[in-house]
Amino acid sequence: xxxxxxxxxxxxxxxxxxxxKEEWQSHADRLDMSQSEFVRTMVQAGRRGFESGSAEPxxxxxxxxxxxxxxxxxxxxxxxxxxxxELLEAVADDIESRLDETxxxxxxxxxxxxxxxxxxxxxxxxxxxxx
Numbered sequence: 176x177x178x179x180x181x182x183x184x185x186x187x188x189x190x191x192x193x194x195x196k197e198e199w200q201s202h203a204d205r206l207d208m209s210q211s212e213f214v215r216t217m218v219q220a221g222r223r224g225f226e227s228g229s230a231e232p233x234x235x236x237x238x239x240x241x242x243x244x245x246x247x248x249x250x251x252x253x254x255x256x257x258x259x260x261e262l263l264e265a266v267a268d269d270i271e272s273r274l275d276e277t278x279x280x281x282x283x284x285x286x287x288x289x290x291x292x293x294x295x296x297x298x299x300x301x302x303x304x305x306x
Contacts, residue, residue, distance in 0.1 A: 205253045 203213035
């Protein structure tokens with residue numbers, strides 16, 4: 176490994192689907208960044224999440240390090256100006272959608288079920304229902 180103050184640049188090559196490259200370019204444009212700068216910044220941000228030890232193994236979340244809220248806020252603010260209440264509404268809607276999707280996935284995988292008797296969701300093994 177080189178010294179962290181080494182400023183010599185080298186190329187890194189990767190292959191992604193065309194739609195992903197277009198999304199990255201669009202996002203970079205909104206942030207007034209070059210695509211190289213955008214990818215470098217996103218990789219470094221992702222590494223910070225993994226270095227902190229907070230990453231969840233095998234997480235389906237595109238941001239397993241836990242910075243999804245930060246990313247979402249930056250995406251929103253890069254397109255417009257929001258008040259506190261508008262930002263809260265935008266991210267709350269996102270979490271409601273994610274919770275609904277996650278509950279559906281867990282039910283499909285037979286890991287949780289809805290129990291009227293117990294007043295809500297419970298694990299299939301009964302671990303969360305007080306039995």
